[in-house]
Amino acid sequence: MxxxxxxxxxxxxxxxxxxxxxxxxxxxxxxxxxxxxxxxxxxxxxxxxxxxxxxxxxxxxxxxxxxxxxxxxxxxxxxxxxxxxxxxxxxxxxxxxxxxxxxxxxxxxxxxxxxxxxxxxxxxxxxxxxxxxxxxxxxxxxxxxxxxxxxxxxxxxxxxxxxxxxxxxxxxxxxxxxxxxxxxxxxxxNDIVPEKPKSAVLQIFLGVLLLGIGYFALYFMEQLRFIGLFTAPVATTLGTYLLFVALLPVIVRKWKRNKTVNFKGINSFTSGQLSFRLSNLKWVLATIAMLIALSAGAIAGGFAFKNNAFTSIDEYWQYDTTLYNPGAAETELLNSIPLEEQLTFRFKLDDETMYFVREELVATPPLVKDWVTYDVMRPGSLPENLEIEDGYQIVPDTWMSALETVNPALFGTRNSHIVPLIEYERAGGEEISVMLARTNDFAAHMEKWQELARLQESTYTALFAGFDPETDSVATKYAQFETQYAIASGTFFMGFFLGLAFLTMMASILMFKILSGANNDIRRYDSLRKLGVRRRLLENSIHREILIVFLFPGVLGLLHVLVGMRMFSFIMDDPYYRLWVSLLIFLAIYGGYYFFTVHLYRKIVLPRQ
Amino acid sequence: MKSILQASKISKTYGMKGAATYTAIQDLSFSMNEGEFIGIMGPSGSGKTTLLNMVATLDPMTSGEISIDGVSISSMNEDQLSDFRSEKLGFIFQDFNLLENMTVFENISLPLSLQNTKLEKIQASVSQVSRLLGISDLTEKYPAELSGGQKQRTAIARALIHQPALLLADEPTGALDSRNAATLLETLADLNEDRKVSIMMVTHDPRSASYCSRLLFIKDGKLDRELRSRGSREEFHQEILTVLGDLDRRPVAGVRA
Structure with a gap:
């Protein structure tokens, strides 16, 4: 029963x-x-x-x-x-x-x-x-x-x-x-009459101070390290709560004090509703602001990771493809891509040493990155006599980078020697040719790079003993991109759905909090209707009231994200890259919740037309 | 004397056509002059609140015609009715219907705010009307901080501030103790006497009714009897009691269709 x-x-x-x-x-x-x-x-x-x-x-x-x-x-x-x-x-x-x-x-x-x-x-x-x-x-x-x-x-x-x-x-x-x-x-x-704030000034000051400290820690996370990692979440959270508890009532009171505005139409009713709602909901709103920061952060973080796969790959690799012993198929495919630059080099290798032709390198030096200044440049002049100590040839750093650029797959497996053409021709061992090519947009020709990588597989099997294309990969720009992009895509989806789940949960709580109070509001809207307030005016009031309730945690939460994204700068080149896309996604979902809440609320408090 | 309210042959039937219908008001006609204090009396279910709601433009009538201050309300749309209410009518309810989320000042000033009155005028009017009702010390308080009597005074102040053509009261003493009720009714009577406010009040309480200048007795949706106050309030009270006893003794003439 x-x-x-x-x-x-x-x-x-x-x-x-x-x-x-x-x-x-x-x-x-x-x-x-x-x-x-x-x-x-x-x-x-x-x-x-x-x-x-x-x-x-x-x-x-x-x-x-x-x-x-x-x-x-x-x-x-x-x-x-x-x-x-x-x-x-x-x-x-x-x-x-x-x-x-x-x-x-x-x-x-x-x-x-x-x-x-x-x-x-x-x-x-x-x-x-x-x-x-x-x-x-x-x-x-x-x-x-x-x-x-x-x-x-x-x-x-x-x-x-x-x-x-x-x-x-x-x-x-x-x-x-x-x-x-x-x-x-x-x-x-009973509705609790909003109390007059006593220590509001102190609380607001503390809130702003703590938020400032939190933001400072987020911004300088790289320098502060562990201190920052602890300070940032604690100070930001405390600051958020203090601000919501102290600042919100003050804002509404300030607004109400502007009498010309307050005593116009039903503004006094809207602000009255708000001051009650905000003081009832301040803790919930502060929690929601924090969780909005988390969910928008998760969406933006995942998205930034995905974008980072594109930007960071160009940082490390100056040439979009490196082809070993390119055959007719590779050359043909390469010709179909609008290239900025194409270089060809030869090298010979025996068990201990790889030999590069000095004349070729000097004639067309490849682009390298100077890891001190982070400038992309071509290596300067190559000294005439390069000393060799214990099999190692002493060459300037930029030329070392150039050799790695020319032969990324085998670099480090043997000693690299730059030798004049005459000496090169005298050296024994197998000769391999390498073709480097560069476009102005790596991401635009992804399918071509993938096809080139597939064509190269047979060459790799021939060149490198024990190479299995199923499990092994050769260090090339495309191969590295593939791995990086897979992780980034995973992170992107993870972040997106994690954010979505957080957001749904938080918005549900907010929506519920607003709607569960709606039954008490029916009487108020009925009174207003009896007093002769037009339906449109009532609807406007509802729209504005709920908008502000949604707005406060939304704005502060997004501000947290804008500052907090900088935290990722030590693992990402540009965490803010295309941030607006993720913010737009977030706003679309959050906005959807807003309109749905308004719709349901209106259905509860206003009589059917 | 100028007529403030004209109701001719108004009817109100609830329920859909064909299905079981219930007639709350049937072919009722009456008129009210400016400055009158009319009471509507009748047993529960007699249709007195329905009548008030129709006059208040809250409940549309099924047939008939009502005009208030020379304006017919039958053909108005919802927005026009809203505007009409906010300009011409003042309301006092049994449960006060104050907005708990607003201060007394905000509550009282609402009808003027709605008409976008200038702030100086609002402040002047509120202080005048709150002085009149003896609540000028309470204007910054919230309804939750007031007593029942103070709440009802606030409600009256709100109903009067825009100088409506007609003040409508639905059991205004229903939620008050007898002392507060008496004070309230005296206030209404004074307003009617001194400021010539036209008041229409629904009540089932004979003592409240005795403050009126004229009473309409409604029974089963029809006007059953009319009574005018001629002598003292106490005599009128006795007269009302007699009429009520008389009404109870008569057999019920049902109009259910």
């Missing part, structure tokens, strides 16, 4: 539940997707490129599970608060406490189970999408990849059922401790 009653109660609060569980479902789907990407065993051993991606997804799984735990804990306490009055009523009519507790536990577990079914289905579709996107992006086949991977299904279920059992047990203990009167009265809550 109690179970039946509880089920009816659940139906009545459907809307609140659906909002809360969108967050849970998205989290389950992403969790499953991450696990599938990182656990697929055959997939790992088959593909060397993928090996690197998997650890990335494992990190993502861990981060997601931590945040999900707190999200579930939070939402479960919401659920309890929604039902408290009803449970009190059951107790009043004679239901035993253990019966009510059982109902709550069963309910929570049932909701998790339903979410699991939907979430896993979505997760399978998500894995399909991401693996397809990765395959296309990396130009590889995932032959062994399983979309429906049972160990991943198993661990996802275990994790979510366990967490929901733990959280509902904790809240059940709270339920057991509260008296009937507490339960029955839980929904009667």
């Amino acid at each position: 109690i179970t039946k009653l509880a089920l009816n109660g659940l139906k009545r609060k459907q809307r609140d539940y659906i909002i809360l569980f969108t967050g849970l479902i998205i989290s389950i789907a992403v969790f499953y997707m991450f696990l599938t990407m990182s656990l697929n065993k055959e997939f790992i051993t088959q593909n060397s490129v993928i090996n690197n991606i998997q650890s990335v997804f494992l990190v993502g799984t861990v981060m997601l599970s931590v945040i999900t735990f707190f999200y579930l804990f939070y939402t479960n306490s919401f659920l309890l608060s929604l039902r408290k009055k009803e449970f009190g009523l059951y107790e009043l009519i004679g239901a035993k406490k253990f019966q009510i507790r059982r109902v709550f536990q069963i309910e929570t577990m049932a909701i998790t189970a339903i979410s699991l079914v939907i979430g896993l289905t979505l997760g399978i579709l998500l894995s399909l999408l991401v693996s397809w996107l990765l395959m296309n992006g990396l130009n590889v086949e995932f032959t062994q990849f399983k979309i429906i991977y049972l160990p991943a299904v198993f661990w996802t279920m275990i994790y979510f059922l366990l967490v929901s059992f733990i959280t509902s047990s904790v809240h059940n203990m709270r339920l057991a401790k509260s008296s009937i009167i507490d339960l029955l009265r839980s929904e009667v809550q």
